[in-house]
Amino acid sequence: GQQLNQSPQSMFIQEGEDVSMNCTSSSIFNTWLWYKQDPGEGPVLLIALYKAGELTSNGRLTAQFGITRKDSFLNISASIPSDVGIYFCAGQGSGYSTLTFGKGTMLLVSP
C-alpha cells in the first residue's frame, strides 16, 4: 500500500525559531493535508492543499504541495510554546478513504 515518509520524527527548538518538516511518498497524491494533534485530543486540520505547486498559509504556518505531487512541506515561523504537539501529514488519492498518514513529527518548543 501507499506509505508516507515524514521527517524529522521530532524537533526540539527555542521559542522564536522557524521550523520545517516534510513528507515524501512513492505514490502520487491528489491532496495533501497537514494536521496537528495535541495530547489527548484528535488531529486538527491546519492546511489543505489541492493543486500541485500550491502554496498556502494559515497565520504563521505555510505549506506547499510539491510539483511532483509526491511531497509536501510545512513551515512554522517564529515558533511559540503553544506550537508544541505532533504534526501529521496526510495524502489523499482518488476514490474513497485513501487518506494515508505519516508517522508524525513531534515538536517541542522551549520558552
Next chain:
Amino acid sequence: ETGVTQTPRHLVMGMTNKKSLKCEQHLGHNAMYWYKQSAKKPLELMFVYSLEERVENNSVPSRFSPECPNSSHLFLHLHTLQPEDSALYLCASSQDASLRTDTQYFGPGTRLTVL
C-alpha cells in the same frame, strides 16, 4: 455542540467485556470514519461509511463491529478484545468521501485500555 464528538473519552475493559464507542458529527457531513492510533504508528483506517453504507473495511478483526444508523452517528461495538487493541480510537467525518477535495475532521478520540 460543534464538530465531531466522541464518547466515552476513556474506557478500560476486560477481554470478555462488550462495550461500544459512540461518535456524533454536527457538521452535516455524509461520510464517517473509524481510525486506530497506536504509539509510534501511523493512523490506521478501520472503516468508512458514506451515506450510512459501509464502503471500506480494511481487514479489521470481527471483534470490532461498526454501526452507522444515520449520517450523524457512528458506533464501534467491541467484543472479546485483546490487550494489543489498546489504542486511541478516532472518529472522523467529511462532506463526501468521493470528492477529490474532501477533507476529514476528527473527534477527540476514545482512549481504550484492554486488560
